[in-house]
Amino acid sequence: MKEQIRWNATNGKEITITVELILSETIWADGDRIEVKCCEMDIRAEAEGIGTLANDAPYKRDNIKSPLGNAVAVMGKLALNQEKYDLVMATIAKVESTPEWQAKLADIDAAAKADEKYEDHYAKVMSAMNQ
Numbered sequence: 001m002k003e004q005i006r007w008n009a010t011n012g013k014e015i016t017i018t019v020e021l022i023l024s025e026t027i028w029a030d031g032d033r034i035e036v037k038c039c040e041m042d043i044r045a046e047a048e049g050i051g052t053l054a055n056d057a058p059y060k061r062d063n064i065k066s067p068l069g070n071a072v073a074v075m076g077k078l079a080l081n082q083e084k085y086d087l088v089m090a091t092i093a094k095v096e097s098t099p100e101w102q103a104k105l106a107d108i109d110a111a112a113k114a115d116e117k118y119e120d121h122y123a124k125v126m127s128a129m130n131q
Contacts, residue, residue, distance in 0.1 A: 001020070001098055002020040002021075003019045003020075003091045004017065004018050004019075005017045005091055013047050013048045014047070014048040015045065015047055015048075015053075016045070016046045016048075017088055017091065018042070018043070018044045018045075019092050019095045020041070020042045020044075020095075021040075022038060022039075022040045022041070022042055023038065023039060024036065024037050039103070041092075041095060041101070043055070045075050045076055047078075052076075053075070054075040054076025054078055056075070056076065057088075057092060058080055058085055059074065059075075061073060061074050064079055070082075072085055073085040075088065
């Protein structure tokens with residue numbers, strides 16, 4: 001799944017934000033190229049004629065120095081006003097709502113619960129052994 005949003009910056013260059021859900025990748029495995037399943041999100045910001053500005057999600061910051069003066073978040077080298085920030089976050093949320101991403105989050109949660117259960121059991125065994 002790939003979602004893109006575009007707008008023109010004040011200098012006229014087109015800004016493209018791409019949020020892509022990657023479900024498989026080709027890796028080099030001891031001389032062979034093999035396809036493996038994965039579930040990763042790739043977030044990129046690119047400017048026409050400049051190239052890549054960011055490879056990660058935006059984050060809110062205080063005291064951003066922007067020529068427009070109304071920036072509330074940064075995405076790599078790109079300053080975002082509230083409207084653009086909300087647009088980017090909505091696009092990321094759209095990709096995060098896919099069944100594949102939700103299954104990944106469920107797997108992470110299940111692994112964390114299993115780890116917690118193991119740590120509790122380990123603590124009980126160590127407590128019993130030290131008495």
